[in-house]
Structures are given as structure tokens and as C-alpha cells.
Amino acid sequence: MAASHVLPAELKSRLELADVKFIDNSSLRSEATKAGLTKAETDELVKIDTDARLGSLRLSFFALALLAALGAIAARRLPDLAEKPSARASLT
Secondary structure (H helix, E strand, C coil), X not given: CCCCCCCCHHHXXXXXXXXXXXXXXXXXXXXXXXXXXXXXXXXXXXXXXXXXXXXXXXXXXXXXXXXXXXXXXHHHCCCCCCXXXXXXXXXX
């Protein structure tokens, strides 16, 4: 949002970003219109919000993929008891 050239500095300073909750695009547009923002400012806010949600989603998928890869690497180190019946018999 700080990089936006459409939103005025006064508007950027009024926005509370510490406790942001999820809001869909239509609700965001409605709230921006109620706040008296222009169409260009509203469109910019929706674009910023959409980009932020997409970035968060990508980061979440990357984290899940990383966890899956780490799990696969760790699982490779587990002993394969199906190929060694003698090892299975010694465990029971």
C-alpha cells in the first residue's frame, strides 16, 4: 500500500493495518464508498487487498510444500521392514 501512487498520503495514514480481518471485494468496495473514496482509490484498495490475499495464499502453499518435502526426506530414512522379515521378527 505504501508504494501506491493512487492513494493519497492522508488516506494511507488513516488506515488501520494492525488488526486487519478478511473482507471480500464487494464488502471492501461498499465500505470504501461509504468512506467517501473515489472510484480510482476504491479500485486501488481492492487491487492491494487482492494482491495481499494472493501473496498470503502463495506463501501458505509454499510452506505446505516445504513441510511435505521435509516429511518425504525424513521418511526416506525410516527402515524398510517389508524387505527384511528377520528385522520384523526381532521387533515382535
